[in-house]
Amino acid sequence: MIKIGLTGGIAAGKSVAAARFAELGAVVIDHDTLAREVVEPGTVGLDRVVEAFGEDVLDDAGALDRDALGHIVFGNHEALARLNAIVHPEIRRLAAEREAAAGAADAGAVVVHDIPLLVETGQEDAFHILVVVDTSADLRIRRLVEGRGLTLPQARQRVAVQATDEARREAGDVILSGAGTEDTLRAGVDALWARLQDEVSQEAD
Numbered sequence: 001m002i003k004i005g006l007t008g009g010i011a012a013g014k015s016v017a018a019a020r021f022a023e024l025g026a027v028v029i030d031h032d033t034l035a036r037e038v039v040e041p042g043t044v045g046l047d048r049v050v051e052a053f054g055e056d057v058l059d060d061a062g063a064l065d066r067d068a069l070g071h072i073v074f075g076n077h078e079a080l081a082r083l084n085a086i087v088h089p090e091i092r093r094l095a096a097e098r099e100a101a102a103g104a105a106d107a108g109a110v111v112v113h114d115i116p117l118l119v120e121t122g123q124e125d126a127f128h129i130l131v132v133v134d135t136s137a138d139l140r141i142r143r144l145v146e147g148r149g150l151t152l153p154q155a156r157q158r159v160a161v162q163a164t165d166e167a168r169r170e171a172g173d174v175i176l177s178g179a180g181t182e183d184t185l186r187a188g189v190d191a192l193w194a195r196l197q198d199e200v201s202q203e204a205d
Helices: 015-022 031-037 046-055 067-073 077-105 137-148 153-161 165-171 182-204
Strands: 003-009 027-030 110-114 129-134 174-177
Touching: 003 015, 003 137, 015 027, 015 110, 015 129, 015 182, 027 031, 027 067, 027 077, 031 077, 046 067, 046 077, 067 077, 077 110, 137 153, 137 182, 174 182
Parallel strands: 003 110, 003 129, 027 110, 129 174
Antiparallel strands: none
16 A cells, blocks of 8 residues: 655645546545544544534534634644644544555555645644645736635635745655646646556556
8 A cells, every 4th residue: 555645835836736646546545534524523522622612613403613713723823732632633644544444445545545634733744645736826826816715814824834945845755846737736646647557557566
């Protein structure tokens, strides 16, 4: 099994790369999806979030009210750290379970962990290969404003709270440019995939 960590700043193009890995046959574990799963109603994660932040973070149906929680933790480093201490271990537990299942089903599986905050959470050494989709902060800010409807201050703030482009590039083993077209980025994933398949074939010989 080959374990790949995939990361990139917000609006860098990481989702395009993740989708292409899946099309090529990789098992993609989306940590954003896991982050939602670990705080679904009835989970230990949600119980601990309510214990930490109060009943006001629940909606009328008893599910997590993300906007209400966001108002508490956004810009409050202590509250955000408390939330991360609850959620991140649960995400990693689920990710390990999914990875183990993929390896049990196929010993030669390529498992891609799609993790937006991989560098920020210190997971650089957890993978055989760390792939970074690299796009300049200025271009990502423009994409957030033009493509996602954020105001310029909102976009700048979203980018500013993440790791710097330099920190991600320094951590990466493979850098894929997300500055061009989606087809160009997909071609970069294809080239990496071909190299991985060659390495697997050589090890099998």
